[in-house]
Amino acid sequence: MGKPLINVLINGYGVIGKRVADAIVRQPDMRLVGISDVVADWRIKMALMKGYKVYASVVDKVDEMKKSGVEVEGTLDDLLRSGGVDVVVDCTPAKVGAKNKGVYEKYGVKAVFQGGERHEVAGTSFVAQRNYEEALGKQFVRVVSCNTTAICRVLGGIHERLGIKKARVCIIRRAVDVWESGHTGIINTVVPELHVPSHHGPDAQTVIHDLNIVTMAAKGSHNLYHLHMAMAELRTKASKDDVIKVLEEEPRVIFINGSDGVEGLNSVFEIARDLGRPRGDLYEVPIWIDSISVSNDGYEIYLMWATPNESNVIPENIDAIRAITETETIRSASIEKTDRSLGVIKKLY
Amino acid sequence: MGKPLINVLINGYGVIGKRVADAIVRQPDMRLVGISDVVADWRIKMALMKGYKVYASVVDKVDEMKKSGVEVEGTLDDLLRSGGVDVVVDCTPAKVGAKNKGVYEKYGVKAVFQGGERHEVAGTSFVAQRNYEEALGKQFVRVVSCNTTAICRVLGGIHERLGIKKARVCIIRRAVDVWESGHTGIINTVVPELHVPSHHGPDAQTVIHDLNIVTMAAKGSHNLYHLHMAMAELRTKASKDDVIKVLEEEPRVIFINGSDGVEGLNSVFEIARDLGRPRGDLYEVPIWIDSISVSNDGYEIYLMWATPNESNVIPENIDAIRAITETETIRSASIEKTDRSLGVIKKLY
Amino acid sequence: MGKPLINVLINGYGVIGKRVADAIVRQPDMRLVGISDVVADWRIKMALMKGYKVYASVVDKVDEMKKSGVEVEGTLDDLLRSGGVDVVVDCTPAKVGAKNKGVYEKYGVKAVFQGGERHEVAGTSFVAQRNYEEALGKQFVRVVSCNTTAICRVLGGIHERLGIKKARVCIIRRAVDVWESGHTGIINTVVPELHVPSHHGPDAQTVIHDLNIVTMAAKGSHNLYHLHMAMAELRTKASKDDVIKVLEEEPRVIFINGSDGVEGLNSVFEIARDLGRPRGDLYEVPIWIDSISVSNDGYEIYLMWATPNESNVIPENIDAIRAITETETIRSASIEKTDRSLGVIKKLY
């Protein structure tokens, strides 16, 4: 007889939530109990179309959802009380997860929060390849944001092997998500985050505690993928090949090549769609191999990558579930399972 | 013993070609022989990654493609001479198909051209639901452009049932395709097509010969989907419900609803991605049900729809193959096969 | 001794208000008393930099404005009570003007409203060239929106000379104003106005009472200028030259030429800036002369123009002031004064 499946509920069926839901369905060791939300429009109706069970995150919304034609199974509260949920993946909007924490504590259910919450909400921040073990058995864990995840994968790998003295990263963020682009976007502008350092640097330190890093950020007039421009002073001399070798061995990062015609975020998105995954998702962080450079003295490196804001944290959510439930205690084993189920690749072509 | 499979080659692995290739693979009655192109960059390498056999459309490009790491099976010319291809789907850039026609004639192979070619290149223009029978047994057929296909599906259906006296359509086009958006896009502008009528009106008449239609067009600062704003004078009085009923019965059109939060092309794209098809493709033409209006006298109707420029012609290409090879002589039977294989829907949720 | 100057106050120093203020300063028969607003940020500080006197539109905002460094002369209420204002040009956000009307009535001051208000607020809607006389001596008048003004100038002229049986206009609107583009814009989408007809058609009828017109509209991913695509059935046969002749004689419209490289709204904006007016403003409606076409039977015409959303209503505001104060009772005389003061042209080069 096999192990029992992990029963997972997605609370918040937005950009991240819907992708985690689909990823759960692909895991042999997990079962999607359903999804929970408060909206009553096309977004939730698409979940119904997929056959997902829908719960109301707050009882006040049940009527509105039903009136709009959404078949509601019950409330989140009732569901959690019933004991049928082992892990909630909380993908509610930023700061809402903090409010939900009390409910999860009340019912003794484990929860995975997202990067929109402060580190303190979970106490443990998570990027599988960096600190899987730190999350083992915890009630709460926080998968950091797409930007922080990308930084931890790329610079974290370099830091472990080559030693980073100080990292500086400038981030050109996508302004809003695709579904919001019709009412809260930006046009023909760049909007800087005037607080320096931006939160991404300190956030990376919640995962890689000894990483010396400062970040600056601005929003660009586009709605898909962030672009990171990184500069890292090293403790030891390195060549371009050294950097490439480190990144080749790092999971969930791949190389793209400008000389192959991959000119910008638009090309990366087209590549992602060609990969055939749902929604054209990209779980890997694609690094422009031709951007990797080393200063004359060999002590500073430069590189650029795209951060697939909608999807690069999906594998981390899956790993986080295994870590906090201790259904898999070995980092590489979980990563391998997740990556196989999602079709994560190490080499593009 | 079953019927032999139709051997199909895709010449031109671009926005349309790569989607037709994937669609061919899903047809029980077709076999993808391979794809043929002249480029040597990431675009063709993604085809290799999928396991498609790659041919060089012109012999001069073989060396460059090989040098770039593309495993080339041979040239298009050799392949056609070998007799292993029944139908070429020519998805080369506009006007190149006309030049290729001689090659197809030389080897007596059937070909499906795209809307970038003039009607005269094929002699028969095609939208499955409108004139499937016209293409039966022809050597050449031309699947009209995404815009014309959408017009023929929507207004064609209305014309057949309600009788259009004169149709007027204004088109806000996407400026360029995603993969080109990094070098030939437009920014913060609208670029009108100053020749009035735009070519779309006359083009629709190559399929629906008695449709009185005039079109105007402009390019918007976006890269996905066209928006059509249509006004049609009717020969008979009609109500909004009459229009809805006609469109409900029309294949490959679906309704979307602004009151459900589907605010713009961005929402439509998010819906399309949620449908889970490769690349987030949408084969249907989504019509805003809340945009359907009727003039006070009941003799003019108004409606708006999105035209999924990358993918709405894919089903038509499949049907066109069956029509010219006469492997299926009944319109509805081919449409049904195609739609089942591609997961085309008639109702969103 | 000359006539006394008309004392004008601008209430609402936004996109339109600040331009009307600058235009008032250029009129020999008007005096800018000051501007009134409720904001305390850079927008109002730029007014101070110009030397304009600033009033608080509501008393509650005085403290906040002063705290932010804005030198406030007093409240709008006090100013109006003092009797020093003959005309208020109300450029407050849509629907706020309706609320302000009571104040203007209380103090017996005349007011010019903008197109964001309903026709009923003023009772008289206004485009100088179309119905100047209708506004003579009225207490309130409403300058219609940029879109409606453009339609009234172009189609109104054609209607008067050639007789329009039915006009159909599709409008690709700019999504938001430049100053808002950093937080309420749209990205990579088109957002249709699902209510058909859009308000522009009925609005044009508040000025040209016998114009049969229907309009459809959508927002494009840009922030400057609307594009209008117009189709007009005529009561009499006309040639392209007939249409050109009518428009050549119409004030405040000019021709632009695609064959001269004027490819899109971006080119028009560059031309406008080259004209050297403040903010790169364009008071005229530029029509693409190469877009003017006539149907084969000569009874329907087609044309496209750009609508400079920020500035084409500025001359109308100036004329409206003269009309309601009856300081100039002859339409052409007021238009001529306004156009001379603002440098309005009839021919580009």
Place this chain on the structure above:
Amino acid sequence: MGKPLINVLINGYGVIGKRVADAIVRQPDMRLVGISDVVADWRIKMALMKGYKVYASVVDKVDEMKKSGVEVEGTLDDLLRSGGVDVVVDCTPAKVGAKNKGVYEKYGVKAVFQGGERHEVAGTSFVAQRNYEEALGKQFVRVVSCNTTAICRVLGGIHERLGIKKARVCIIRRAVDVWESGHTGIINTVVPELHVPSHHGPDAQTVIHDLNIVTMAAKGSHNLYHLHMAMAELRTKASKDDVIKVLEEEPRVIFINGSDGVEGLNSVFEIARDLGRPRGDLYEVPIWIDSISVSNDGYEIYLMWATPNESNVIPENIDAIRAITETETIRSASIEKTDRSLGVIKKLY
């Protein structure tokens, strides 16, 4: 009797050239002989509309220009041979200036090149506030690009007063100029410059020879202004106030304030237009005062600014003319003359 005026010709009437032409007209010590170009479309016709004399840069273009209605005074070659030009400001497209150099040498005329040319073309690169004296009496000088000019103004000032150990700047560039935005823009993407360091760092060193600087750059989906995110390690400890004080004393930089609602490049452009200069131009580099930060140890500073790509080099071109003609040998005197004539400010409001 006054000094004779400096006779200046603008070769290349594009984004920079037309602005330099207008600036020349405002100088009491200069005379605009005319402008020279090769195009025959609306761009050059706007010059005629202003009353500028137009020459053909190459004799082959005379006929085409005349046919298009451009009144051509003669050829550049004839004009230079005549001796009526003291200085050519070469604003031709990148790399064309290098080809023109021979002509200027042949006729012994002085020339100011732009940043699109390599440093070696002129031998002396120029930012007035940094190295005015270096250009005195030279035949050729090169005004560096908008980006390099901004870096030299801001970081140059800090380097002179506080000592920069190493500067790192990430640049989000506007993709194309407004007039090109209808055919060579980019959409919904960011396009990185994969060569690291980008050329801006080495270019700044052609002006500030001892500045240790590295730059990375990417193109954003917008067409106005670049955004610079700068990080500078200092040789001495500094506070935020120290940085502010340095920049307050630096000519041609001003402060803007996010807490005043100046949220992004769009706000800066709106402010620029409110200033009332031709084309909404901004000659100053606006720095977000709230972005200025200092690392905990006080040895690294961070700041962000907008670079008005169309206009911030205009004052430098004027100064460069005075420097090479030695009509003004004192740096501050020339800067003061230029800034007064153009209305350059040191404080916004």
